[in-house]
Amino acid sequence: MALVSLEGVGKTFRGKGGSWEAVRDFSLGLEEGEFCCLLGTSGCGKTTVLNMLAGFEPVTAGRILLDGQPVAGPGADRGVVFQGHDSLYDWLNALDNIAFGLRLAGMGKRARREKAGHFLRLVGLAGQEGKHPAELSGGMKQRIQIARALAADPRMLLMDEPFGALDAMTRAALQGELSRIWAETRKTVLFITHDIEEAVALATRIGVMTRGPGGTLKAVVPVDLPFPRERTSDAFMAVFRQVHALIHAEIHPQ
Amino acid sequence: MRDRVATLGGFAVGFALLFVAWHLAAVYLVHSVLFPPPSPVFWRALDLMDDGILQEQVVASLRRIMQGFLLGSAAGIPLGLAIGSFRPVRVLLEPWTEFFRFIPAVAMITVAVIWFGIGEESKVFLIAYTTIFVIIISTAAGVGAVAKDKLRAAQCLGANRWQLFTLVALPATLPFILTGMRLAMANSFVTIVAAELVASNDGLGKMLWDARLFMQVEDIFVALVTLGLLGFATDRAFRLAIRAFAGRFNPTM
Numbered sequence: 071m072a073l074v075s076l077e078g079v080g081k082t083f084r085g086k087g088g089s090w091e092a093v094r095d096f097s098l099g100l101e102e103g104e105f106c107c108l109l110g111t112s113g114c115g116k117t118t119v120l121n122m123l124a125g126f127e128p129v130t131a132g133r134i135l136l137d138g139q140p141v142a143g144p145g146a147d148r149g150v151v152f153q154g155h156d157s158l159y160d161w162l163n164a165l166d167n168i169a170f171g172l173r174l175a176g177m178g179k180r181a182r183r184e185k186a187g188h189f190l191r192l193v194g195l196a197g198q199e200g201k202h203p204a205e206l207s208g209g210m211k212q213r214i215q216i217a218r219a220l221a222a223d224p225r226m227l228l229m230d231e232p233f234g235a236l237d238a239m240t241r242a243a244l245q246g247e248l249s250r251i252w253a254e255t256r257k258t259v260l261f262i263t264h265d266i267e268e269a270v271a272l273a274t275r276i277g278v279m280t281r282g283p284g285g286t287l288k289a290v291v292p293v294d295l296p297f298p299r300e301r302t303s304d305a306f307m308a309v310f311r312q313v314h315a316l317i318h319a320e321i322h323p324q
Numbered sequence: 325m326r327d328r329v330a331t332l333g334g335f336a337v338g339f340a341l342l343f344v345a346w347h348l349a350a351v352y353l354v355h356s357v358l359f360p361p362p363s364p365v366f367w368r369a370l371d372l373m374d375d376g377i378l379q380e381q382v383v384a385s386l387r388r389i390m391q392g393f394l395l396g397s398a399a400g401i402p403l404g405l406a407i408g409s410f411r412p413v414r415v416l417l418e419p420w421t422e423f424f425r426f427i428p429a430v431a432m433i434t435v436a437v438i439w440f441g442i443g444e445e446s447k448v449f450l451i452a453y454t455t456i457f458v459i460i461i462s463t464a465a466g467v468g469a470v471a472k473d474k475l476r477a478a479q480c481l482g483a484n485r486w487q488l489f490t491l492v493a494l495p496a497t498l499p500f501i502l503t504g505m506r507l508a509m510a511n512s513f514v515t516i517v518a519a520e521l522v523a524s525n526d527g528l529g530k531m532l533w534d535a536r537l538f539m540q541v542e543d544i545f546v547a548l549v550t551l552g553l554l555g556f557a558t559d560r561a562f563r564l565a566i567r568a569f570a571g572r573f574n575p576t577m
Binding site: 124125126143144145146148149150152154156157158159160161170171173174175215218219222224 | 471473474476477478479480481482483487491492495496498
């Protein structure tokens with residue numbers, strides 16, 4: 071049985087200006103240990119899918135099951151890495167940010183700092199434990215977010231364009247690190263992006279969405295390439311072209 | 325360290341310039357016994373300190389400020405947190421805060437004297453009154469400004485409602501609370517003088533009033549300079565406290 075199954079999920083927002091459909095009839099299953107990228111153009115509803123799976127927003131159609139249980143709200147079984155870094159706690163240093171989930175769970179100071187230290191080193195921040203978010207670069211803040219989510223040992227990670235605001239070189243470096251971390255931890259990941267190269271570099275499967283509003287899943291492309299991935303290889307380019315063609319049709323419809 | 329020396333040096337020069345400007349204005353521009361230059365005021369201040377009179381007035385005023393300020397903060401912070409956190413509380417209490425904050429403490433002096441007499445209670449009441457609304461408003465605004473993702477992240481890490489409040493909303497609001505307290509402290513200085521002018525047996529406001537009655541112009545200026553210096557020192561102390569508490573995570577403070 072799939073770890074997560076989204077079955078005919080839809081989301082319609084109702085506001086003063088009437089209602090509008092963000093996601094329509096979206097169905098996808100996520101297997102334990104896979105790295106699934108959800109790729110789509112701006113406004114296609116991909117972040118809304120993540121928000122519903124995270125439990126931030128209720129579905130208005132269909133259902134989402136995690137381990138066979140319907141998702142009813144946010145919980146520690148789904149770790150989220152946010153696009154911006156205002157989710158970090160400015161008043162805590164890097165180590166205590168990472169240890170935050172362990173503190174919530176009632177773990178003692180010493181034990182949680184030791185465990186958080188492990189994840190701090192895992193994301194390549196050794197030596198930065200005493201710094202506060204205001205003193206860290208954008209890339210380092212995203213590393214803290216990843217470590218913080220992993221330290222709480224969730225069933226899966228939800229990542230909402232976590233590298234979208236970073237410069238190209240930092241982004242490529244963090245993509246490499248994320249692949250390595252995923253290989254080490256084998257967490258199930260749902261990763262939202264609008265960057266085709268990022269999706270092909272990271273994913274074991276890419277879900278391509280139709281354009282919004284009312285986006286839905288258009289196709290699922292398996293990416294059967296070994297890690298670490300060689301971005302200039304023919305096999306990589308072949309997958310890139312295949313995904314590009316799917317997305318291109320959404321940007322420039324006939 | 326070098327920054328701090330430069331800052332202190334800058335302040336010293338700034339104050340020196342203020343006194344030079346005062347001296348020039350008094351000696352060369354005004355030529356009046358009603359506007360003494362700094363030196364006789366300074367000597368008069370030393371005389372008053374020799375007798376312990378100036379210290380008495382300062383202590384009387386500061387004690388009232390501290391009592392009223394702490395009382396107002398102790399009531400204002402929880403109220404502000406409640407207003408910012410719970411919509412029903414906000415809807416119920418906003419008319420109160422929006423009503424009373426337009427009635428200045430100075431206007432409440434008459435009522436305070438009728439209710440509490442000219443003793444300590446009326447002054448403490450007025451300072452608490454002038455403190456509480458500023459703190460309520462800035463605290464409630466701080467709660468409203470907590471980034472949504474901070475709360476969501478905590479929920480995804482398993483936080484319950486109590487943990488969300490104590491470990492996320494409260495620390496995220498702290499800089500707003502401290503800034504509100506700093507503004508309230510400035511209000512307190514304004515209010516204490518007005519209250520003591522009208523009805524008091526001691527304090528810097530009373531000193532100003534008596535000096536006016538007996539035309540002791542130097543005493544008036546001693547009181548004014550003391551107020552300025554006390555306010556400046558209190559505000560600096562507050563800023564240092566804010567920086568110690570919050571500066572590390574909020575470099576803008």
